[in-house]
Amino acid sequence: MAAAPPRPDALAPAVRAFEAADEAAVVALWQRCGLTRPWNDPGKDIRRKLAERRELFGVLTTPAGEVIGSVMAGYDGHRGWINCLAVCPHHQGQGHGRRLMAWAEARLREAGCPKINLQVRQGNEQVLAFYAALGYTVDPVVSLGKRLEHDDR
Numbered sequence: 001m002a003a004a005p006p007r008p009d010a011l012a013p014a015v016r017a018f019e020a021a022d023e024a025a026v027v028a029l030w031q032r033c034g035l036t037r038p039w040n041d042p043g044k045d046i047r048r049k050l051a052e053r054r055e056l057f058g059v060l061t062t063p064a065g066e067v068i069g070s071v072m073a074g075y076d077g078h079r080g081w082i083n084c085l086a087v088c089p090h091h092q093g094q095g096h097g098r099r100l101m102a103w104a105e106a107r108l109r110e111a112g113c114p115k116i117n118l119q120v121r122q123g124n125e126q127v128l129a130f131y132a133a134l135g136y137t138v139d140p141v142v143s144l145g146k147r148l149e150h151d152d153r
Contacts, residue, residue, distance in 0.1 A: 011063055013096060015103040018050075018057040018070070025067035026059060033086040041151035045084075049074075056111075058103050060087070060096055069096050073104040073116075080113035101134055119143055 018026070027042045036042050049057050049072050060069030068091045072084040082104055087096045108116060118136070120127050 013060050013062050013068060013091075013099070015058045015060050015069075015071075015100055017055060018046075018059050020050075022059050022067055026070050029067060029070060029086050029088055030084060032089060035084055035086055039147065039150060039152045044151055056104070056107050058100060058107075060100055069100050071100040071104045073108055075108055075111050075113050080108040080111075080116040082116060082118040085118075097130060098134065 023043065023046055026046065027036075030036050030042055046057075053074060056073040056075065058071050058073075059067050061067055068088040070084055070086050071082065074081040074083065082101070085097060085100055085104075087100070105116065116136075117139070118131065120131065
């Protein structure tokens with residue numbers, strides 16, 4: 001008797017929690033996607049995330065185990081945040097970003113999060129359109145920041 005063909009979803013990339021062995025692949029992904037900046041050491045960013053709610057750090061992997069996407073979510077008891085959503089350029093346009101966001105939103109919902117915030121770099125119209133299609137809207141706020149640690153020094 002022939003083996004049953006694999007289910008279509010068994011061949012699709014899947015989101016799982018980040019594991020330490022994923023670090024080099026995730027850093028390479030962020031670099032390919034233009035998410036890294038000289039003043040943010042991606043290795044330090046990963047270690048910082050793993051110290052705080054590591055269960056909110058997901059990676060999208062192919063059935064062969066290749067990391068092709070990531071999402072880092074946070075929740076402080078008041079608001080949820082999405083950071084480092086990335087999909088390998090060769091795999092974009094296939095619903096993988098939506099899959100990562102659904103995973104992050106589900107984890108935040110489970111944590112009791114009432115609202116999610118995220119930031120998009122000014123002028124990144126493609127990413128703004130992606131989030132708009134997911135129901136995100138521009139909030140009438142100004143984002144401020146202050147560096148407490150300088151990774152590039």
